[in-house]
Amino acid sequence: MIEDKRLFTTEFAVIGSGLTGMAAAIFAINRGISTSLAGNTGAIAYTTGYLDLLGKADSNSPLSNDPWHALASLRSSQPRHPLSRVSDEEIRAGFDEFTAFIGSCGIKYGTPQERNVMALTPAGTSKPTFSVPATMQAGVEAFAAKSKCTIVDFKGLRGFSARQCVANLQKEWPLLKARRVTFPNMEHGEIYAEVMARALEVPANREALAEEIKKVAGDSEVIGMPAVLGMHKPDQVMADLARLIGVPIFEIPTMPPSVPGIRLREMFEQVFPEKGLTLVPQQKVTNVEFGRDGITLSLRDNFGPIDIVAKTVLLATGRFLSGGLQAHHDGITEPLLGLHVNQPENRDDWYSHNYLDKAGHSIHLSGIEVDDQFHPIDADGKVIDQRLFAAGVILAHQDWIRGRCGAGVALATAYRAVNEAHKLLKAA
Numbered sequence: 001m002i003e004d005k006r007l008f009t010t011e012f013a014v015i016g017s018g019l020t021g022m023a024a025a026i027f028a029i030n031r032g033i034s035t036s037l038a039g040n041t042g043a044i045a046y047t048t049g050y051l052d053l054l055g056k057a058d059s060n061s062p063l064s065n066d067p068w069h070a071l072a073s074l075r076s077s078q079p080r081h082p083l084s085r086v087s088d089e090e091i092r093a094g095f096d097e098f099t100a101f102i103g104s105c106g107i108k109y110g111t112p113q114e115r116n117v118m119a120l121t122p123a124g125t126s127k128p129t130f131s132v133p134a135t136m137q138a139g140v141e142a143f144a145a146k147s148k149c150t151i152v153d154f155k156g157l158r159g160f161s162a163r164q165c166v167a168n169l170q171k172e173w174p175l176l177k178a179r180r181v182t183f184p185n186m187e188h189g190e191i192y193a194e195v196m197a198r199a200l201e202v203p204a205n206r207e208a209l210a211e212e213i214k215k216v217a218g219d220s221e222v223i224g225m226p227a228v229l230g231m232h233k234p235d236q237v238m239a240d241l242a243r244l245i246g247v248p249i250f251e252i253p254t255m256p257p258s259v260p261g262i263r264l265r266e267m268f269e270q271v272f273p274e275k276g277l278t279l280v281p282q283q284k285v286t287n288v289e290f291g292r293d294g295i296t297l298s299l300r301d302n303f304g305p306i307d308i309v310a311k312t313v314l315l316a317t318g319r320f321l322s323g324g325l326q327a328h329h330d331g332i333t334e335p336l337l338g339l340h341v342n343q344p345e346n347r348d349d350w351y352s353h354n355y356l357d358k359a360g361h362s363i364h365l366s367g368i369e370v371d372d373q374f375h376p377i378d379a380d381g382k383v384i385d386q387r388l389f390a391a392g393v394i395l396a397h398q399d400w401i402r403g404r405c406g407a408g409v410a411l412a413t414a415y416r417a418v419n420e421a422h423k424l425l426k427a428a
C-alpha cells in the first residue's frame with residue numbers, strides 16, 4: 001500500500017522533546033516564529049521538576065548557593081562549558097521567560113532569584129537548585145526554618161520512603177518525623193505515583209486523603225509527601241488539600257518516572273498545538289537532508305510518513321539515555337547527523353578506575369562541539385550548516401549531573417540558539 005506523505009513547512013524545527021526542545025519551542029513561539037517540534041519521550045519524564053542553574057563550578061569546589069559566582073568561576077576555569085558561552089543577562093532572561101510561560105499555562109514555579117535554594121531530594125538529602133515548582137516551595141521554606149514537619153509516605157508506593165528522608169535529615173532537622181498512610185482506594189499491592197496524581201484530581205479522593213493525613217499529622221506545622229499532587233492542576237490540588245488538612249503541604253520529588261516531569265510533558269503536549277506549533281509527539285526523526293530551500297526532517301507516525309521542511313533546525317536530542325549520543329566499542333557517535341563528537345581518545349579513558357572519583361568520568365564530558373552561535377562544527381572547527389543549531393546536554397564540555405546544571409544548560413543554550421536562529425530568519 002502506498003501511503004500519503006504529509007508535508008509541514010515551518011521557519012524553525014526542533015528535534016527533541018526534552019527540556020531543551022520544549023524551552024526552544026517556547027522561545028520561538030514567543031518570537032512569532034512558525035515552529036515544529038518532533039521527539040519521543042526522553043529524560044523529561046525522569047526529572048525531579050527542579051530547575052538547576054549551576055550547583056558547583058568544578059569537581060573540587062563545594063556546592064554553592066550563589067550560581068552567579070559559580071558561573072564567573074566556570075567562565076575562567078572552563079571557557080568551553082556551554083554555560084560559559086552565555087551571558088548572565090541571557091541566562092536570567094531565559095529562566096524568566098520559561099518559568100513565566102509554564103506558569104501562565106498552569107504549572108507555577110518560584111521566580112528565580114539571586115541565590116540557589118536548598119531543596120529535598122528523593123533520597124532525603126538536600127541539593128542546591130535555582131527554581132522549584134510552587135508545589136515544592138513550602139518544603140524549601142520548612143527545611144530552611146527547620147519547622148515542625150511530618151513527612152508522609154504511602155503503603156505500596158516504592159521509591160519513596162519517609163523514614164529514609166527522616167533518617168538522612170534528622171541531624172540537621174530534629175523536628176522532622178515520618179508517618180505512613182494508606183492512599184484512598186489503593187489499599188492493596190503496589191501503587192504508582194502517576195496513578196495517585198491523577199486520582200487526586202478528583203475532589204472526593206482529596207477529602208479522603210486529607211482525613212488519613214490528619215490522623216498522623218499531630219501538631220505539625222507543615223506536611224511533606226511524595227510528588228503526587230495532581231497531574232494537570234497541581235497548584236489547585238495542593239491548595240485544596242492544604243485547606244482540608246489545615247496546614248501547608250509540599251511535594252518531594254520521587255524516583256523516576258516522576259510526576260513533575262510528566263506534568264511538564266503533558267502540559268506542553270496540550271498547550272503547544274493550541275499556540276500554533278506543529279507537534280509530532282512520541283516519534284523520532286530518522287533522516288535529515290540539507291537542501292538549498294530548506295532542511296527536510298523525515299519521520300513517521302501512526303498515520304504514515306511525514307516530512308518537515310524548515311528554514312532553520314535545532315538539534316536537542318540529549319545524551320545517551322535519550323539516544324542523542326551512542327556509545328560503541330570503537331567510540332561515541334551522534335547517530336542522526338553523524339556529527340563530530342568530542343570524546344576521550346581511547347575507550348579505556350571513558351571511566352576512572354574509582355567509581356566515586358570526585359573528578360567524575362571523562363565520558364560525561366563528551367558531546368558535540370559548537371561555535372559561539374551554537375552551530376555544530378566539525379573536527380576542524382568548520383560550521384556544518386549556518387541553518388543548523390544545537391543546544392542542551394548533547395553539547396560537549398559539560399557534566400550536568402556533577403555540576404547540578406541540567407536545566408541551566410538546557411534553558412541557557414536553547415535561549416541563545418533560538419535568538420541566533422531568529423536573527424538568521426529575519427536577515428533572510
Ligand SMILES: Cc1cc2nc3c(=O)[nH]c(=O)nc-3n(C[C@H](O)[C@H](O)[C@H](O)COP(=O)(O)OP(=O)(O)OC[C@H]3O[C@@H](n4cnc5c(N)ncnc54)[C@H](O)[C@@H]3O)c2cc1C
Pocket residue numbers: 015016017018019020021038039040041042043044046047048049050051052053256283284285286316317318319321322323324336391392393394404405406407408410
Ligand atoms: C533522573 C534525572 C533527574 C534529573 N533531575 C534534574 C534536576 O533535578 N534538575 C535539573 O535541572 N535537571 C534534572 N535533570 C535533567 C533534565 O531533565 C534534562 O535531562 C536536561 O535538562 C537535558 O535536557 P535535554 O532536552 O537537552 O535532553 P533530554 O531531556 O535527554 O531530551 C532529549 C530528547 O530528544 C529526543 N530524541 C532523541 N533522538 C531523537 C530523534 N532522532 N528525533 C526526535 N527526538 C529525539 C529524546 O527522546 C528526548 O525527548 C534530570 C534528568 C534525569 C535523567
